[in-house]
Amino acid sequence: MNDKRTSSATVLAATGITKSFPSPDKTIPVLSQVAINIPRGDWVTIIGPSGGGKTTLVKILAGILIPDSGKIIIEAKGEDPRRVIAYMPQNDSLLPWRTSLGNAILTSQIEGRSRKEAQSEARELFGRFGLAGFENLYPSELSGGMRQRLALIRTFLSHREVLLLDEPLGSLDPLTRTTMQEWLLLVWQELGKSILLVTHDVDEAIFLSDLIYLFSRRPAHVRRHFNIELPRPRARTAQSLMELKTKILDLIHTETLNG
């Protein structure tokens, strides 16, 4: 299964992103001259220490926050640039008063698509994602893994090319987590999206990504980036992966020590 991406076109390029937040006694700089690229069809991951502004960057890319300075260039392929990026927040933000199906079609409804059309599309994805039969249950009646899958269906149904996933697997237990990682990989390969993942989990990053950005502490900038050219499916315990992991962990470790 050779999935080496030949396209080098960049779907999203961010440069010089800087952001500070005002607080009662002073301003807190969160991002400083951050620059990242997302090549079309690739899986890009951001790793970094907690509180390091990763979520802030994602929100800026999603258009929810406005940076103090910097530029974001989006190759929209003829579409409205704002309709290129889909954002999946850290908690699944499922609406408790809608059924699973209702939650799935939320994005479609907001974009003005007909309900019937959205529903049939959603049902198809339910089938593919293993949630068939659960359409009429409420989120409170689903397990953690199923809720994440539902949130992903919702994200996919917005028909956008670039998906920003902010720690989507953070609340899952280790077993479910690894299962979900494999599942995500399959889906990504099937649907051909471009993904930007934010995570703490180094294993997760090296298992999934084509490109890893390592962020520094606040004010965050890109410390290092790693291209991973290994074919998939990757063996989690492969030597090259283990070496990479050690390298990254060391860097994180020194980063944390150097206040």
Next chain:
Amino acid sequence: MARLIKSYIATALFLLLLLSLWEVGVHLFHVPFYILPAPSRILLVFFTSLPLLFSHGAVTLLEIGLGMFLGVSGGITLALIIFYSPFLESALYPFIITSQMIPVFAIAPLLVIWFGYGLWSKATVAALIVFFPIVVNTVDGLRSVNSETIDLLHSLEANERQIFWYVRLPASLPSIFSGLKLGVTLSVVGATIGEWIGARKGLGFLMIQSNAMLRIDLVFASILTLSLVGLLLFATVRIIELRLLQWRRPRRKPKTSGGNH
């Protein structure tokens, strides 16, 4: 289902116990009938005066309905204004709170001049009492919405109207219903007090007139009728709430996904 029936039976038994204590107490302590009648006497008057209580009750119920309509629509409107405009919030909140401190007899003359002695002056008193819990609860509900959900919708370029109907309103419904349950109970009191300003019919009117004629058993029969009206209204709101907020009662525990996806 069995548990529901059991709880009804428990309520009935408890009620029977209270009534028995009351009945015995009144006789044991020689409480005069014109101070506190025995339940047996009240029930007798209640059943023999049903047509009278019914016709007065219908009037009070109508006042309550109008008052709820005014109070709820006014309250929710005010809540929306407060939620969307912090400036208006700080400007209006002191007035809203003060409105609850004003006793009815102080504003009665104004109400009479504006609305006369008909239904609307009573409905207004009820509305004044009702709108406060509605405003407070609705604002709290609107403020309780998860900001990450709002972020999500913003990322989809949803406009504020969409955000309101898809997220803010449904998320606030539980709080709004809390306010409605409070409001509907208070509206009964409100309509009754409104009738003291001047009325020709209604249970509040009947209470005052019966009291003046020293027919205290009829006073209590009116109070009984009012209580029944209040219970009926509360139950109605509760039923609507259960229907609209089905999602709050999970039918089963979270399922684990079958298979290994």
Next chain:
Amino acid sequence: MAKASKKAKNLGRKSLRRVILIGVMLILTPFLVGDSSPALRVMLDFFATPNHVPLFVAAEQGFFMDEGIETDILIPANPSDPLKLAAARTVEVALTPQINFIIARSAGLPLISIGTLIQTPLGGLLSLKEYGVEKLADLRELRIGYSLAPLEPVLWQTMLASVGVTSDDFQLVNVGFNTVLSLLSHNVDAIGAFRNFEVPQVALLGHEPVFFPQEDYGVPDTCEIILVTNPQLIKERPETLRAFIAGLARGITFTKQHPHDALEIFLHANPELDDALNRQAYEITLPFYADEAGNDRAEEWEKMQAYLFKNGVIKDVCPLDQLYTDQFLTDS
């Protein structure tokens, strides 16, 4: 683990028992602590007005003290309380209109009249000259405001019938407690009113009152304020009641002989009532205080009871000796 939970359960039960015990004690406390004041509790018919001058005079000048009793003058929360509380013996003496007393008696309250404070009727219908009303019959086709049914409607219907206006030809509107307001704002054209209160009140507000006394239009004579008590009290404390009536009669005599001093004494005890309205009301009321606190005009009692019975205001009639007693009157 099991032992700990068992202990918790026991503690729970013990605390629950304690809470219930304390709760019951709290509830019972008011019943155990009685009101054991030796003073005679006299409850007014409603707020203090110049109607009550002789009573306050008797209290302030020590007329009751001279007879050997102490009095406590109380104001009711609402007008039907005095009768209820006197019947229940929470107060010893209550002031009340004769008509209201007969109604209470017919409703079964154990009460009996022992004296009178105001020996004439004070009520009637009040309109304003500016509404074009000169004689009572002018109220045809107009609206009359009242507070208390079914009594007031009966009185006003009697009055209008006596000048040939039937109940189909005018409208009765319940205006609650704000009768003067409804008249002045022209929500109604006439109201039930007292000649010594609402009449001077509207005059002081700049309007010309037109008043029709009820006794001139077919309503039997009545005493506007009488004194009542529970018959049991007559058996138990006759001397106290005799002393009270004696003191009151002296107060009335003093008021009639020294009206100016009497008014000052009253205003000293009720400083918030010192205004033009109350002073004027007093002047009008002066001739109405009951001589010797007398209440024994048998024919008047009979006529009024018969009137109320005939008009369906009361369901039964009482024999006169159950309505009033003259045993405490000073010159019987």
